Amino acid sequence: DTAVSQTPKYLVTQMGNDKSIKCEQNLGHDTMYWYKQDSKKFLKIMFSYNNKELIINETVPNRFSPKSPDKAHLNLHINSLELGDSAVYFCASSPNRDGNYGYTFGSGTRLTVV
Amino acid sequence: GQNIDQPTEMTATEGAIVQINCTYQTSGFNGLFWYQQHAGEAPTFLSYNVLDGLEEKGRFSSFLSRSKGYSYLLLKELQMKDSASYLCAVRSTKGGYNKLIFGAGTRLAVHP
Numbered sequence: 001d002t003a004v005s006q007t008p009k010y011l012v013t014q015m016g017n018d019k020s021i022k023c024e025q026n027l028g029h030d031t032m033y034w035y036k037q038d039s040k041k042f043l044k045i046m047f048s049y050n051n052k053e054l055i056i057n058e059t060v061p062n063r064f065s066p067k068s069p070d071k072a073h074l075n076l077h078i079n080s081l082e083l084g085d086s087a088v089y090f091c092a093s094s095p096n097r098d099g100n101y102g103y104t105f106g107s108g109t110r111l112t113v114v
Numbered sequence: 115g116q117n118i119d120q121p122t123e124m125t126a127t128e129g130a131i132v133q134i135n136c137t138y139q140t141s142g143f144n145g146l147f148w149y150q151q152h153a154g155e156a157p158t159f160l161s162y163n164v165l166d167g168l169e170e171k172g173r174f175s176s177f178l179s180r181s182k183g184y185s186y187l188l189l190k191e192l193q194m195k196d197s198a199s200y201l202c203a204v205r206s207t208k209g210g211y212n213k214l215i216f217g218a219g220t221r222l223a224v225h226p
Contacts, residue, residue: 041219043157090157099213100162103159
């Protein structure tokens with residue numbers, strides 16, 4: 001059983017399209033995150049939810065909208081995709097919002113916008 | 115501001131010891147993590163330091179000096195499978211909430 005699972009693993013789409021990435025964790029964690037890893041390999045936090053409540057919202061274009069239907073799921077919807085959105089998107093979870101036990105990451109979604 | 119620096123690339127020989135350094139400048143420091151990331155895979159947790167000193171875990175050890183804003187990851191008895199990127203991440207409470215801020219990673223190549 002995968003602890004943090006994301007779908008799809010690969011996503012190739014045209015500029016201007018709208019797409020969603022889904023994430024689920026079966027660890028019973030309260031807190032989930034979305035990170036973006038660009039071509040320079042920097043992992044940058046985008047959003048965090050704690051028990052369905054948005055707690056971190058970094059400077060991210062409002063074309064990106066996270067949704068957490070319950071604490072085990074955190075989805076990411078992206079509108080009007082741009083070339084610069086091409087990256088690997090990682091979902092992660094932690095037992096609580098303190099993050100002092102570290103994060104468990106999903107295997108990533110490689111998004112390519114053409 | 116938040117700044118985390120680590121070397122971009124390192125090479126080492128199988129069986130040897132390698133030390134990967136990380137320096138950071140961050141407000142609201144509340145601990146430092148090391149993660150391993152193989153190409154095309156998820157980062158996986160290696161170690162966590164919140165107090166000064168050395169934490170040892172098998173072949174891997176991590177050191178922290180909060181006054182110097184400095185950490186290192188020490189890998190002993192290197193194996194080929196240790197070829198990966200090693201990410202230094204600082205836990206920061208800036209802004210009133212905890213988040214992990216990652217460095218760009220150090221790509222380690224282990225050769226025979």
